[in-house]
Amino acid sequence: MNPYVQYMYSYPHKTAYRPLTGFDLKDHVHGLKGPGHGLYLHIPFCQAKCGYCNLFSVTGQGSKAVDRYLDALERQCGQYAELLDSQKTEFSELVIGGGTPLYLTEDQMERMFAMLKEHFHFNEEREFVIETAPNQTTAEKLKRLKQAGATRVSMGIQSFLDKELSALGRQHSAKSAREALNLLKSYQFPCVNLDFIYGIPGQTEGSLLRTLQEALDYEPDEIFLYPLYIKHGAGLEWAGVVPDWKGAMGQYERASFFLKENGFRQDSMRRFVRTDAKRAFSECGFGSSLSLGCGGRSYLGRLHFCRPYAVTQKECLAGIEEYVNCKDYREISHGILLSEEEIKRRFVIRHLLIRPGLPLEQYQMHFGSDAIEDFPLLKKWAEEGYVKRERHLNQQKSRGIDKNNGEPYLALTEKGLAFSDYLGPQLISPQIQRAMKGWEDEHGRIYAAVSGESEKL
Numbered sequence: 075m076n077p078y079v080q081y082m083y084s085y086p087h088k089t090a091y092r093p094l095t096g097f098d099l100k101d102h103v104h105g106l107k108g109p110g111h112g113l114y115l116h117i118p119f120c121q122a123k124c125g126y127c128n129l130f131s132v133t134g135q136g137s138k139a140v141d142r143y144l145d146a147l148e149r150q151c152g153q154y155a156e157l158l159d160s161q162k163t164e165f166s167e168l169v170i171g172g173g174t175p176l177y178l179t180e181d182q183m184e185r186m187f188a189m190l191k192e193h194f195h196f197n198e199e200r201e202f203v204i205e206t207a208p209n210q211t212t213a214e215k216l217k218r219l220k221q222a223g224a225t226r227v228s229m230g231i232q233s234f235l236d237k238e239l240s241a242l243g244r245q246h247s248a249k250s251a252r253e254a255l256n257l258l259k260s261y262q263f264p265c266v267n268l269d270f271i272y273g274i275p276g277q278t279e280g281s282l283l284r285t286l287q288e289a290l291d292y293e294p295d296e297i298f299l300y301p302l303y304i305k306h307g308a309g310l311e312w313a314g315v316v317p318d319w320k321g322a323m324g325q326y327e328r329a330s331f332f333l334k335e336n337g338f339r340q341d342s343m344r345r346f347v348r349t350d351a352k353r354a355f356s357e358c359g360f361g362s363s364l365s366l367g368c369g370g371r372s373y374l375g376r377l378h379f380c381r382p383y384a385v386t387q388k389e390c391l392a393g394i395e396e397y398v399n400c401k402d403y404r405e406i407s408h409g410i411l412l413s414e415e416e417i418k419r420r421f422v423i424r425h426l427l428i429r430p431g432l433p434l435e436q437y438q439m440h441f442g443s444d445a446i447e448d449f450p451l452l453k454k455w456a457e458e459g460y461v462k463r464e465r466h467l468n469q470q471k472s473r474g475i476d477k478n479n480g481e482p483y484l485a486l487t488e489k490g491l492a493f494s495d496y497l498g499p500q501l502i503s504p505q506i507q508r509a510m511k512g513w514e515d516e517h518g519r520i521y522a523a524v525s526g527e528s529e530k531l
């Protein structure tokens with residue numbers, strides 16, 4: 075049984091979103107009232123497209139194109155800020171992702187930070203998370219990040235072996251990764267995360283462990299281990315690479331055992347956190363979140379929205395062009411309005427796949443029903459050894475709880491963690507599955523019709 079069906083980092087997937095009419099941010103901005111929300115900023119530029127990437131990102135763009143994007147971002151910030159003022163919105167988390175945010179020059183970074191500071195209010199304790207890549211990590215840029223108060227810097231290393239980096243179509247070498255990491259560590263950010271990939275063509279359990287062993291020398295606070303997925307539109311799909319899921323499973327088992335033996339706890343199939351890490355696990359994406367730029371999504375209660383999903387260079391460039399020419403960023407034209415049943419599914423998916431798991435009492439209090447009765451699959455998974463009941467203290471809700479016993483959770487077992495990408499997709503509703511399939515059918519045909527596009531990806 076192939077356990078690698080789909081990574082459920084959010085629900086529903088963007089491919090289930092459709093055009094919306096008559097939606098305006100002003101009618102939904104109350105979802106961002108007061109403190110405790112997330113702000114996401116998407117920078118869609120990269121040096122080159124990695125072979126496995128199906129994210130919204132473009133390559134070959136010069137400084138002028140970035141400046142135009144920042145001009146648009148500034149207009150969007152201004153329009154959003156006007157609406158947020160009435161709600162006294164205070165963000166507790168800022169995430170800058172991409173793309174490669176440090177693709178920007180130092181001056182462009184300064185401009186981006188200045189516009190965020192001018193237009194939005196942040197909690198003093200706010201988290202500030204940013205992604206980077208070895209080739210774009212310079213002392214000057216890290217200095218700017220430090221001055222801007224970044225709390226978590228995440229670097230995509232993927233492997234310390236040049237052969238594997240080249241199989242992935244990454245632009246950096248093992249040597250440049252080491253140099254960038256030494257530099258990054260010297261700035262002493264509160265949290266450093268490193269991303270790695272397993273299931274790479276030619277990779278073995280031994281070579282993965284060598285990479286992880288070397289990673290530990292840099293004392294990262296967190297490690298994300300991603301299985302290699304090859305999806306529609308990614309360069310490796312065009313190259314005809316077929317992932318070896320059996321090999322990947324063996325690598326996952328060895329790697330998760332190795333990290334746990336070396337002082338990490340496992341929070342999800344992908345996330346490993348140092349057991350002595352002071353930072354609590356951030357439940358990014360569970361609350362309301364507003365997105366800036368053209369590739370991220372906003373979550374305002376039942377309403378989820380973004381710009382249309384795009385993968386190829388051509389589609390992403392068209393999306394950016396539409397974004398920079400947009401006059402009114404408050405108009406919401408693409409997304410989904412979730413039913414109560416879909417909200418329940420989202421709650422179950424987002425909690426169950428991340429430790430400590432699904433808080434059963436919280437579910438009952440929130441929805442007035444029992445999670446296991448609502449989702450009989452959960453009972454079946456308990457019988458099959460994928461999930462089990464555990465008790466944990468819930469730090470967000472301690473009133474009335476017996477602290478010695480904690481609250482009941484349904485949590486993934488070791489076997490459940492390994493099969494997260496097999497279990498999660500089974501919780502997708504039939505309606506959402508149909509919508510996703512509709513998108514895949516249509517875009518699958520488009521990709522087949524433009525064979526040769528791989529060179530442009």
Ligand code: SF4
Pocket residue numbers: 119120121122123124127128129131172173174207230
């Ligand atoms: S995976 Fe590669 S191409 Fe995709 S966003 Fe990250 S750096 Fe850019």
